[in-house]
Amino acid sequence: MNFIEAISSGLNNYFNFKDRASKSAFWYFLLFEFIYFFIAGFLLGMMGISDDIFAIASLFLVLPIAIPGIAVTARRIHDFGKSGWMQCIFIPGFVIDEFLGTGYVIWLVTFIVFAIFCSQNGTNGKNKFGSKPRK
DSSP states (O other): OOHHHHHHHHHHTTTOOSSOOOHHHHHHHHHHHHHHHHHHHHHHHHHTOOHHHHHHHHHHHHHHHHHHHHHHHHHHHHHTTOOGGGGGGGHHHHHHHHHHTOTTHHHHHHHHHHHHHHTSOOOSSOBTTBSOOOO
16 A cells, blocks of 8 residues: 555545554554644644644644544554554553653653554454455
8 A cells, every 4th residue: 555545545434443454554644644743733833823723723633634543543453453442552651751741752662662563463364353454
């Protein structure tokens, strides 16, 4: 699956938390999210708006892309036979870093563990979440 196909698949399966996603579909969609959030944040920052308006605008820009990101992550975790809810195990690491102010150390460690977790090979053939996704 290439970059454009992964974006299309992620957005077309907006609320699909049931099937499976390949590694390439997951990583390309994650790259798309990173690029989207970087550009959106840069443009909002350049506008020089107040913090309150920035927070509201950020919410409207983040939610439409965050939901399919959560869905594609759930499908990626399904690919190796685990529940999509497993992605929630990484939330405390991201939140703790915010409160402790560790200079992104805990955030980075959590992200690395998350990346390794999502890089597992999928189960061959069919599992309880469906057939093996195409590459």
